[in-house]
Amino acid sequence: xxxxxxxxxxxxxxxxxxxxxxxxxxxxxxxxxxxxxxxxxxxxxxxxxxxxxxxxxxxxxxxxxxxxxxxxxxxxxxxxxxxxxxxxxxxxxxxxxxxxxxxxxxxxxxxxxxxxxxxxxxxxx
Numbered sequence: 001x002x003x004x005x006x007x008x009x010x011x012x013x014x015x016x017x018x019x020x021x022x023x024x025x026x027x028x029x030x031x032x033x034x035x036x037x038x039x040x041x042x043x044x045x046x047x048x049x050x051x052x053x054x055x056x057x058x059x060x061x062x063x064x065x066x067x068x069x070x071x072x073x074x075x076x077x078x079x080x081x082x083x084x085x086x087x088x089x090x091x092x093x094x095x096x097x098x099x100x101x102x103x104x105x106x107x108x109x110x111x112x113x114x115x116x117x118x119x120x121x122x123x124x125x
Contacts, residue, residue, distance in 0.1 A: 018080045021087050025076030032069030035062045046102050050110035057113060061106035068098050 004019040038045045040052050046061040072094035079090030110117075 017084060017087065021076050021080050021091060024091060025073040025079075028069045028073030028076065030073075032066040032071075032073060035066035035069060038062060046106055048103065048106055050114075051106045054110055054113060057106055057109045060109050061102060064105055065098070065102050068094065068101065072098065 001020060001023045004014065004016050004023075008014040008016045035045060040055060040058045041047070042052065045051075045058070046065045048061075051058045051061045072091070075094055076087075076091040079087035081087075082090065
């Protein structure tokens with residue numbers, strides 16, 4: 001993307017918006033593919049407190065997140081063929097939908113596996 005921006009400063013007809021969509025789309029596809037192999041951590045992946053506490057919830061949430069990232073990347077690349085601003089809508093809509101979907105999905109998965117933890121305040125230490 002840096003190279004495209006630099007080249008656009010010399011050639012104003014270069015379609016930087018389309019290069020950006022393809023670049024971000026490819027990045028999302030690569031990250032989505034990588035998400036299925038990430039171990040529990042607080043740096044990368046679907047990192048809610050309940051996903052880090054349970055290995056099964058972590059794997060399921062990251063598998064769904066990986067699929068959503070790859071779909072968002074594919075939609076961004078498809079968005080290159082659409083007139084603007086629809087190309088960026090094809091990028092932003094899935095990205096904005098990911099957080100609430102993953103939040104609710106991972107919470108419900110954790111609740112299904114740990115019904116005793118729900119609705120109670122944490123124990124005083």
